[in-house]
Amino acid sequence: MTSNRERRAKVQRMQRRVNYRRREGSLEDALWDRIAPVGREFGSPDFERLMEEDRRNRVGVFDPAMRQPIADQADRDVLVEFFKIARRWELTREEQAVLLGIDGAYVECLEGPLNLAALSDETRARLRDVMKISDALQVLLPIPERADAWVRQPNAAPMFGGATALSYMLRGRLSDLHDVACYLVAHCSGDFS
Incomplete structure (x- = not known):
């Protein structure tokens, strides 16, 4: 005391x-x-x-x-991994904020020295989907440069309509991230329907 x-x-x-x-x-x-x-x-x-x-x-x-x-170590670990992915995908702060569903200034706090990891359930769900997308890309495209570039490449799949996967994910809804994650996981398992 x-x-x-x-x-x-x-x-x-x-x-x-x-x-x-x-x-x-x-x-x-x-x-x-x-x-x-x-x-x-x-x-x-x-x-x-x-x-x-x-x-x-x-x-x-x-x-x-x-x-x-005072925060959960698991949240911090997931955030560290997210920012590694963001660097590989060359995401701007604004793009990171949209993917996480949070304010842009808050993104700097998450990555910066404060490393705030008090995350909402929605942000955790968004982080899980980003991790699934990254993992599936590494399975489908074993060359890291190709896997990381995939999100910015135009995609002919009906879901994307010729746009990039990143532009689809940046529409801002949680369901958009989830759709891309499910699409890639289905391709990993060989289900192309």
């Missing part, structure tokens, strides 16, 4: 760090302030009580001392 004196010193150090970074115009702090849950902003009246309550409930929110979120 920390004493009040230690807690005050910790808060003062944190405030100095935040104020210094604000003077420097840190992108990390701007993003931090933008996505901090309401009432849980550093220095708010109920900050300590709410953060303790969240710790007890194991909610994926920020730990102010570490400036790190």
Whole structure:
């Protein structure tokens, strides 16, 4: 248990760090302030009580001392893999945001030093479909460059109508990602109907 004196010193150090970074115009702090849950902003009246309550409930929110979120390791691992795929597919931030179904600024927090991994069920479903698509492409096209380029190649399949698979997925609906994943998994299993 920390004493009040230690807690005050910790808060003062944190405030100095935040104020210094604000003077420097840190992108990390701007993003931090933008996505901090309401009432849980550093220095708010109920900050300590709410953060303790969240710790007890194991909610994926920020730990102010570490400036790190309390989150599920499995979510972080899936996000790391997603960003590897995004680099291979040469996705822009906007494209990543559409595939994940989230705001573009939030994508930077997911990949950046905060590595926030408090994901919604829909985002988890989208990540699963992206993983299925990537895995199926590696099975169907064993040459990595071809597998990664497939998403940007025009596709004559009736489902795509001559457009690219990426443009189909970027329509923004979860069902679009799921359709592409099912299409590729069916091809892996030899079901071409």
